[in-house]
Amino acid sequence: MTIIDTTSPGVPVPTQVRRAVLDNGLRVLLAPDRSVPVVAVEVCYDVGMRSEPAGRSGFAHLFEHLMFQGSEHLPKLDHCRYVQSAGGMFNGSTHMDYTRYFDVLPSNALERTLFLEADRMRAPALDEENLRLQVDVVKEEILVNVRNKPYGCFPWLTLPGVLFESFANAHDGYGSFADLESATIGEAREFFDRYYAPANALLCVGGNFAADDALALVERHFGDIPHRPAPVRPDFSEPPPARERRAVVVDRHAPLPAVAAGWRVPDPIRDWDDYLPYLLLAEVMVDGAASRLRRRLTHVDRLTTSVRCYLGFLGDPFDVGHPTAFVVTARQAPGTTADDVLRAVDDEFATVARDGITERELRRVVTRLTTQILVASEPVLGRTQLLAALELRHGRAELLAELPGLLDRVDAEQVRAAAATITPDSRGVVELRPRDRAGEQERVA
Amino acid sequence: MTTVVPELGRQPEIVPPETAQSVLANGLRVVAVRSSRVPLVELRLRVPFSSAEPGHSARAWLLAETLLSGVPGHDRMGVAERVMDLGGTLTAEVDPDQLLVSGTVLAWYLDDLLALLAEVLTGARYPEEEIAAERIRLVSRLTAARSQASVRAREALRSHLFGEHPYSHSLPEVDDVQEIDAADLRAMHARRVVPAGSLLVLVGDIEPDRAVAACEHALAGWRGTPDPVVVLPELPGSVPLGPSLLYHRPGSVQSSIRIGGPALRRDDPRYAALQLANLIYGGYFSGRMVENIREDKGYTYSPRSRIEHGGAGSTLVVEADVATEVTAPALLELWYELGRLSTLRPSDEELANARQFASGTLAMSVATMAGLATTLVNLAAVGLDLTWVREHPRRLAEVTARGIYDLGVHLLAPKLLVAVVVGDATQCAEPLQAFGPWTVV
Numbered sequence: 001m002t003i004i005d006t007t008s009p010g011v012p013v014p015t016q017v018r019r020a021v022l023d024n025g026l027r028v029l030l031a032p033d034r035s036v037p038v039v040a041v042e043v044c045y046d047v048g049m050r051s052e053p054a055g056r057s058g059f060a061h062l063f064e065h066l067m068f069q070g071s072e073h074l075p076k077l078d079h080c081r082y083v084q085s086a087g088g089m090f091n092g093s094t095h096m097d098y099t100r101y102f103d104v105l106p107s108n109a110l111e112r113t114l115f116l117e118a119d120r121m122r123a124p125a126l127d128e129e130n131l132r133l134q135v136d137v138v139k140e141e142i143l144v145n146v147r148n149k150p151y152g153c154f155p156w157l158t159l160p161g162v163l164f165e166s167f168a169n170a171h172d173g174y175g176s177f178a179d180l181e182s183a184t185i186g187e188a189r190e191f192f193d194r195y196y197a198p199a200n201a202l203l204c205v206g207g208n209f210a211a212d213d214a215l216a217l218v219e220r221h222f223g224d225i226p227h228r229p230a231p232v233r234p235d236f237s238e239p240p241p242a243r244e245r246r247a248v249v250v251d252r253h254a255p256l257p258a259v260a261a262g263w264r265v266p267d268p269i270r271d272w273d274d275y276l277p278y279l280l281l282a283e284v285m286v287d288g289a290a291s292r293l294r295r296r297l298t299h300v301d302r303l304t305t306s307v308r309c310y311l312g313f314l315g316d317p318f319d320v321g322h323p324t325a326f327v328v329t330a331r332q333a334p335g336t337t338a339d340d341v342l343r344a345v346d347d348e349f350a351t352v353a354r355d356g357i358t359e360r361e362l363r364r365v366v367t368r369l370t371t372q373i374l375v376a377s378e379p380v381l382g383r384t385q386l387l388a389a390l391e392l393r394h395g396r397a398e399l400l401a402e403l404p405g406l407l408d409r410v411d412a413e414q415v416r417a418a419a420a421t422i423t424p425d426s427r428g429v430v431e432l433r434p435r436d437r438a439g440e441q442e443r444v445a
Numbered sequence: 446m447t448t449v450v451p452e453l454g455r456q457p458e459i460v461p462p463e464t465a466q467s468v469l470a471n472g473l474r475v476v477a478v479r480s481s482r483v484p485l486v487e488l489r490l491r492v493p494f495s496s497a498e499p500g501h502s503a504r505a506w507l508l509a510e511t512l513l514s515g516v517p518g519h520d521r522m523g524v525a526e527r528v529m530d531l532g533g534t535l536t537a538e539v540d541p542d543q544l545l546v547s548g549t550v551l552a553w554y555l556d557d558l559l560a561l562l563a564e565v566l567t568g569a570r571y572p573e574e575e576i577a578a579e580r581i582r583l584v585s586r587l588t589a590a591r592s593q594a595s596v597r598a599r600e601a602l603r604s605h606l607f608g609e610h611p612y613s614h615s616l617p618e619v620d621d622v623q624e625i626d627a628a629d630l631r632a633m634h635a636r637r638v639v640p641a642g643s644l645l646v647l648v649g650d651i652e653p654d655r656a657v658a659a660c661e662h663a664l665a666g667w668r669g670t671p672d673p674v675v676v677l678p679e680l681p682g683s684v685p686l687g688p689s690l691l692y693h694r695p696g697s698v699q700s701s702i703r704i705g706g707p708a709l710r711r712d713d714p715r716y717a718a719l720q721l722a723n724l725i726y727g728g729y730f731s732g733r734m735v736e737n738i739r740e741d742k743g744y745t746y747s748p749r750s751r752i753e754h755g756g757a758g759s760t761l762v763v764e765a766d767v768a769t770e771v772t773a774p775a776l777l778e779l780w781y782e783l784g785r786l787s788t789l790r791p792s793d794e795e796l797a798n799a800r801q802f803a804s805g806t807l808a809m810s811v812a813t814m815a816g817l818a819t820t821l822v823n824l825a826a827v828g829l830d831l832t833w834v835r836e837h838p839r840r841l842a843e844v845t846a847r848g849i850y851d852l853g854v855h856l857l858a859p860k861l862l863v864a865v866v867v868g869d870a871t872q873c874a875e876p877l878q879a880f881g882p883w884t885v886v
Contacts, residue, residue: 035482036812037457073449077731077740084731085798086453087805106805108454115451136743140699144746144766148699150592208457252696255588288534289513289525299521302578305585333585360530367532371551374483379813 015377015387017397018211020218024227025199026121028218029391031206031384039207040384041113042102043121044392046202047195048095049173050236050321058138058175059183061094063191065134067101068092070125079116086112094173095314097321098392104381107208111217114205118221121198126188135180142174150253155260155329155430156313162245162428163262163325166238197228202392206384237323240264245428252435256305259338260329261345262428263421265311267322269394276406277414278326279317281422283365284357284415285309285328285348292348297330303341304330318399319389326422338431342424352419362412370404459808459835462817465653469661471668472641476821477656478648480814486555486649486656487818488548490562491826493642495542495611495677495756502541502614503621508571508630508638509537509544510579515570516561524561531557541611541677542756542826544638549815552650559663566638566667571630584619591616594694594766598701598867601692601886602762605865606684606705611677612757639669644825648818680758682707684863688882693870700772700868704763704779706861708752711759711827717840718848719752722857724799725791725849726750726782727763731798733782738765744775756826761862769869773876776866780859780880787853790846804838 020028052059070076083090088105103113146152157172164170266274285293286309297304307330311317377383391397463479514521528535533550550558590596604613647656684706709716727734727750738744748765767775811817870885
């Protein structure tokens with residue numbers, strides 16, 4: 001077991017973290033915080049939708065469901081009951097590059113929670129009956145969130161398909177029904193063996209505990225899980241599109257059209273200094289009614305009823321790897337075309353690229369982002385999740401405390417330079433159209 | 446459950462936070478609470494806003510959407526820029542009970558946010574051109590909202606349960622929105638956006654006494670004579686007789702099933718028992734609904750039941766979105782589980798688990814700034830405060846399986862509740878006849 005003690009500057013998010021690595025390779029990050037009687041436990045496995053094998057779209061998320069179906073000492077549903085009967089809440093979520101399982105509970109339940117997470121890291125109950133049942137549940141999830149819902153998950157399921165070509169980057173991470181239905185329990189076991197090794201996981205614990213006590217409990221419950229080698233994260237990079245690429249999807253429940261555009265951005269890890277200005281650029285464009293795109297599209301030209309702009313397909317700027325995207329998406333006002341909206345968008349980015357932004361705008365978005373980081377990291381669970389994401393992807397949970405300062409050092413010229421890359425010739429565009437009366441096929445992307 | 450699972454330590458108690466409160470000379474009640482994990486302040490201003498007048502919902506919505514669209518010397522963009530300069534947010538929303546203004550700001554800018562809030566409360570201009578633009582946007586957004594099965598299902602259940610009660614109209618009608626002009630909103634603001642009867646909650650990195658004084662200083666100029674207090678009639682005490690309702694949504698690949706009926710207010714002596722009965726039924730993942738229709742049968746992703754509280758009463762709402770072909774079988778299971786809970790006692794383990802969940806999540810809900818601020822406002826809306834939160838674990842501890850059984854037959858029995866379904870009627874109308882007559886809408 002290796003222990004490294006790190007204390008980060010306490011401004012403005014107070015985060016003292018302590019690291020350890022167990023002999024089986026499990027990385028541990030502890031963030032004690034005595035101010036509230038709550039603990040959060042999160043296990044991140046370093047595998048996400050991008051690592052799904054071709055022909056198995058949706059498998060990472062399906063597997064996440066299987067992790068709730070019982071484990072070595074726990075019959076199905078007991079995990080959930082033990083967390084909830086301790087007064088806590090739990091969930092899991094599948095991302096582009098990782099899958100997380102988290103619990104937040106009154107602090108008297110820390111050891112129980114560590115036991116529960118260790119039990120399924122050691123041996124989840126992977127059986128045929130539960131697999132078939134969870135395929136049904138996931139299909140219902142897709143129906144309720146996507147196919148039966150206007151604008152459901154638009155554009156994150158379809159935009160990658162026009163911005164990327166490799167299966168890893170381009171496919172729909174919720175999965176096709178055909179791929180889900182043909183998944184086998186053997187594949188689930190292989191997926192577990194390969195990707196759910198302790199050496200491929202990070203355990204992050206935040207909240208009301210003493211670090212020494214928590215570390216002893218972690219060792220007690222996770223220490224005997226056998227070592228398996230961690231897979232090497234593949235290089236998912238691919239060349240940016242040489243020209244604009246477009247697709248159309250038809251949404252039979254949407255009353256009005258919508259449009260989304262995506263652009264490739266610098267590597268969030270390797271080119272962090274070039275990546276951060278895009279975060280500020282997104283805020284300049286859409287944060288608040290006074291932001292450039294909202295003012296232009298929604299209040300002046302009245303082309304849209306709402307417009308969003310963010311970094312990462314899931315709006316996840318800090319926990320996504322390369323390659324990722326800068327996204328603009330808008331719900332259109334009646335009588336407008338996607339190109340009306342795109343022309344106005346192009347114009348606004350061209351204006352920033354030409355004239356830059358004002359010092360007041362820059363200060364404003366840095367202040368706004370600082371507030372957002374504080375808001376997100378105030379609850380114990382939110383703080384634990386941010387620390388885990390930064391540690392997993394960037395290897396530096398301390399970035400949470402450093403972010404306000406780093407954002408403050410980005411200058412207006414860097415934001416201008418970022419805007420200059422948001423041009424029509426390199427983007428992917430997806431138009432969402434209400435159902436055509438001629439009976440056009442749904443989701444034809 | 447197996448024995449290797451570690452036992453729980455003693456549950457931490459809910460420690461009352463440092464609080465100051467006062468009723469200002471203008472009648473505004475202010476509650477300030479210290480919570481200093483990060484240098485932020487959460488602000489909530491609750492203005493009672495219920496009305497039984499026709500078209501009220503549309504006026505109230507448009508007022509909330511344009512409250513921040515101009516003050517003397519600043520247009521919509523100017524107001525937005527000032528909020529953003531503070532690193533903050535400031536939004537307004539309405540429901541049938543209240544207008545709620547919510548803000549978040551860096552602690553050292555609290556005085557600036559209060560000053561801006563005062564300008565909005567005393568001088569909101571409602572510019573004619575902003576009203577015109579917002580009318581159009583609101584109509585588009587209402588149309589988009591109603592294209593969602595979940596929104597239609599909520600409206601369908603509420604109108605079936607509440608009839609002509611204002612709670613039927615949680616979303617405005619498009620036709621009502623079209624008729625509103627700036628003069629309507631200015632008049633409504635003058636009559637209804639007044640300090641007497643309103644509540645301002647601040648939670649954050651503040652000295653509570655100084656924060657109250659800052660509110661007194663910033664908001665002293667907010668005045669107004671309130672209309673006589675509007676008290677909405679109580680929600681109906683029983684469900685309507687007659688056929689169940691099936692709302693046709695062509696091409697829907699799922700049916701949104703909703704079951705509802707009268708529930709109890711938080712201060713009712715039997716409320717703790719109802720709260721636990723609801724959890725055991727479907728109020729949390731460990732309840733019977735998930736075990737039955739999700740984890741045993743795979744009919745649905747996220748079924749749930751809950752008790753919704755409003756000034757005019759409380760309502761039990763059961764929700765499940767299921768594949769169209771299992772609409773009737775899923776409804777059968779939902780009724781079956783309600784019938785079981787109203788005729789048989791829950792097990793001791795079920796009761797203990799639900800009790801522990803209820804008191805643990807209650808403690809956690811007030812352990813975040815935003816959660817605490819929202820809880821304080823919600824409790825105040827029905828005449829309660831944090832004392833209710835601190836004492837509630839004791840009430841939960843006193844609930845017995847017998848108590849849930851006694852309650853079930855009076856509140857949870859299938860004959861006391863109604864169902865509505867939003868789905869493709871061409872696919873599910875016939876199988877649903879097994880439950881009695883249905884009217885297709």
